[in-house]
Amino acid sequence: MRQLTRLEDIETLIATHRMSFLYISQQTCSVCHALLPKVEAMLQKFPHIESSFAQIDDIPELAGRFSVFTAPVLLLFVEGKEVMRKARFVTMGELEADIRKYYELVM
Numbered sequence: 001m002r003q004l005t006r007l008e009d010i011e012t013l014i015a016t017h018r019m020s021f022l023y024i025s026q027q028t029c030s031v032c033h034a035l036l037p038k039v040e041a042m043l044q045k046f047p048h049i050e051s052s053f054a055q056i057d058d059i060p061e062l063a064g065r066f067s068v069f070t071a072p073v074l075l076l077f078v079e080g081k082e083v084m085r086k087a088r089f090v091t092m093g094e095l096e097a098d099i100r101k102y103y104e105l106v107m
Contacts, residue, residue: 001023013050022051022075036072
């Protein structure tokens with residue numbers, strides 16, 4: 001999972017990939033730091049999803065663009081449209097099941 005530091009790069013990621021995943025975090029968020037490696041490992045099961053992460057500290061306009069009021073926020077996009085949103089306390093089993101549902105429909 002690569003880190004993006006510009007809103008334009010995030011918009012390009014979403015627009016140019018059939019499926020994309022965005023992990024939005026904050027530097028001071030302990031949940032964000034604990035969850036990220038688990039999400040990265042789980043996403044390896046879905047090789048056709050282009051994934052990246054960004055920090056609100058680096059791109060403050062993320063909060064407005066994606067209506068982020070807490071961290072972390074996990075977003076799945078299919079053909080440029082947001083189809084899944086998880087925030088703050090995320091159950092890995094539920095997250096994987098939801099992603100798999102869209103993955104099997106699209107891929």
